[in-house]
Amino acid sequence: MSIDPGTLAPLAVTLKSLTDPDFWVSVGVLAGIYAIVALGLQLNTGFTGIVNFGMAAFMAIGAYAMAILVLKAGFSFWLALPCAAGASMLFGVIVGLPSLRLRADYFAIATIAMAEVVRLFAQNARDLTGGNEGLFCDLDNPSNCYPDAWNDISESIDDFISNFWSDPPTLLPLLIVIWVVVGLATLVLVRLQRMPWGRVLRAIREDEDAAQALGKNTLAFKLQSLAIAALLGSIAGFFLALDLRTVHPLDFEPLVTFFAFSVLILGGMGSYRGVAVGAVLFWFVLEGTRFIDLPDPPFTETRIAAVRLAITGLLLIGLMAFRPQGLFGKREEMVLGD
Amino acid sequence: MAEPVPSAIGERVKESLRRPWVGAVLVIAAIFLALVISHGLHNVAQTGLNGLSLGAIYALGAVGLTLVYGILRLVNFAHGDFLTFGAYMAYLVNVTWGMPLVIGVFWAMAATAVLGLLFERVLWGPMRAKHAGFLQLILMSIGLAFLLRAIIQWFWSTDIRVLDVDTTSTVDFLGLRIGQTQLIVVIVGVAVIIAIGLMLRLTLLGKQMRALSDDLELAETAGIDTRRVINYTWIFAGALAGLAGVLAAATTNLRPEMGFELLLPIFAAVILGGIGDAFGALAAGMVIGVMTEWSTLVIDARWKTAVGFIVLVAVLIVRPQGIFGKAKAI
Numbered sequence: 001m002s003i004d005p006g007t008l009a010p011l012a013v014t015l016k017s018l019t020d021p022d023f024w025v026s027v028g029v030l031a032g033i034y035a036i037v038a039l040g041l042q043l044n045t046g047f048t049g050i051v052n053f054g055m056a057a058f059m060a061i062g063a064y065a066m067a068i069l070v071l072k073a074g075f076s077f078w079l080a081l082p083c084a085a086g087a088s089m090l091f092g093v094i095v096g097l098p099s100l101r102l103r104a105d106y107f108a109i110a111t112i113a114m115a116e117v118v119r120l121f122a123q124n125a126r127d128l129t130g131g132n133e134g135l136f137c138d139l140d141n142p143s144n145c146y147p148d149a150w151n152d153i154s155e156s157i158d159d160f161i162s163n164f165w166s167d168p169p170t171l172l173p174l175l176i177v178i179w180v181v182v183g184l185a186t187l188v189l190v191r192l193q194r195m196p197w198g199r200v201l202r203a204i205r206e207d208e209d210a211a212q213a214l215g216k217n218t219l220a221f222k223l224q225s226l227a228i229a230a231l232l233g234s235i236a237g238f239f240l241a242l243d244l245r246t247v248h249p250l251d252f253e254p255l256v257t258f259f260a261f262s263v264l265i266l267g268g269m270g271s272y273r274g275v276a277v278g279a280v281l282f283w284f285v286l287e288g289t290r291f292i293d294l295p296d297p298p299f300t301e302t303r304i305a306a307v308r309l310a311i312t313g314l315l316l317i318g319l320m321a322f323r324p325q326g327l328f329g330k331r332e333e334m335v336l337g338d
Numbered sequence: 339m340a341e342p343v344p345s346a347i348g349e350r351v352k353e354s355l356r357r358p359w360v361g362a363v364l365v366i367a368a369i370f371l372a373l374v375i376s377h378g379l380h381n382v383a384q385t386g387l388n389g390l391s392l393g394a395i396y397a398l399g400a401v402g403l404t405l406v407y408g409i410l411r412l413v414n415f416a417h418g419d420f421l422t423f424g425a426y427m428a429y430l431v432n433v434t435w436g437m438p439l440v441i442g443v444f445w446a447m448a449a450t451a452v453l454g455l456l457f458e459r460v461l462w463g464p465m466r467a468k469h470a471g472f473l474q475l476i477l478m479s480i481g482l483a484f485l486l487r488a489i490i491q492w493f494w495s496t497d498i499r500v501l502d503v504d505t506t507s508t509v510d511f512l513g514l515r516i517g518q519t520q521l522i523v524v525i526v527g528v529a530v531i532i533a534i535g536l537m538l539r540l541t542l543l544g545k546q547m548r549a550l551s552d553d554l555e556l557a558e559t560a561g562i563d564t565r566r567v568i569n570y571t572w573i574f575a576g577a578l579a580g581l582a583g584v585l586a587a588a589t590t591n592l593r594p595e596m597g598f599e600l601l602l603p604i605f606a607a608v609i610l611g612g613i614g615d616a617f618g619a620l621a622a623g624m625v626i627g628v629m630t631e632w633s634t635l636v637i638d639a640r641w642k643t644a645v646g647f648i649v650l651v652a653v654l655i656v657r658p659q660g661i662f663g664k665a666k667a668i
Contacts, residue, residue, distance in 0.1 A: 316480060
């Protein structure tokens, strides 16, 4: 899997870097972004029983819509934000309407195919998306980058922090904002789950026919679940763009969705609170391979990328074989029925 | 008496239109005619011919995937990486050890079949015994896909590699031109799939495979040695995936992600052909391959990879049981 080389550049640091704030900020930012994605997956897969393999598409639409609206359509940052989220949710509904009627395995395949169509579109519709050049700043006017409004916010947070921390890491403001969003989203989802609405979702997961027999429009509930996941995905995609400082098709490969699934399973099925823990654990290990100074040879850059891929693969295999409910999930919540 | 006749014919036409494969043939014929009118017969025939070698690769990959899906109810996302594994095994023999590609093909098929058996023994068999659910199995197969790709990337890096094949010779006939390697790919692919399809229809093993595909537990009760049949299923799936991988590598190149990229069009062929149906997979794989190349007449070639995905999504929405399948619980 080709991962954006920018995210893979090995840093010449030793094991000592585990005390380096940059390492922890980097872990925290990625963990927060993937916690948001995994919260959406928890709602879909953990609580509604729909196996959504297309989160990468929602992330891509969120990130690209922001960049295109601000750079090409001249929207203000604060107007573009809800429009981008809305675009992603609308896409979720359009995709969900025909495909949510399908059996679980077909739905999974349909969503991954749909995500690949979005990524190919981003790669090939060069006039709109910049293709493989990526999209972040206006090419004709490089000083005009889309998150200018974000930079202002970031600076004001920086100013505030510098009152008691003289030289904070660059990404600290992003880290704080992301985790505030993670916290809020977790609170809202936990509340929703306790409401009648959340109980209907669980009824659908347990037995869709029974829920239908009770007069529930299960398709509408499943669409709502998917749309909320699309909203969370678009926010995460936007944050990922701020972290990587680009919007590039390769950042939205199917692998991204399965990183989020690893986070979800690690944290535990049917546990919103476990998601944050799973995200930090997962990215601690994955970023660890980047920050620990491994000897080259044999650890070339592509081999370290291979190690990260192998860790993700082994984690999925091992958890599914021995602890499918994850670290904090309840076994009875893990509905895997056939 | 003159009046009922046309309506009877009309009924018959309506009746046959209800048969989905007739509908599929009509759709393809309509696309073919539209393209011939707008781009000329020669262009359509030439791109269609190019599509056949791609279609043969899709079809070979799809046969193994459809057998495993039908018999074991396993949506094997690692199947694409079986193709990659086969391709690199052939590279090992053909380029690293400098032996003829034919030996590489047999080695790749054997090695990938062993790989399939190995994972059945250590993963899928034990997981079936535990009554693992669909989500557990599907995520496990994705984990396996990543693991296989990681191993390949560790040993062969992400550099683009090529097999030692003749890429320049072409064969001309009827004013059309096809690369010699492409032609071999088409012939080998079609011959192997027809052989497998006949085996499934005519031999006892094939009958047993279809029995398992209908109901595994019932087949076991009926005294079929299900373990043996499942092992054969993996041998076929692995060997055909290995062959498809080598053919894909021979016509293009080798990259660690090649198999995962082929996986979605292969899934499209599996679903279009009807799960568990080897002949369906052959036909559907060929159709998707040809459609992919035809698309280059109408749109820029860089969009052609999207054709497989779009066919997949369209089939799932319009007719998820495939052209030949029956509407069951879908």
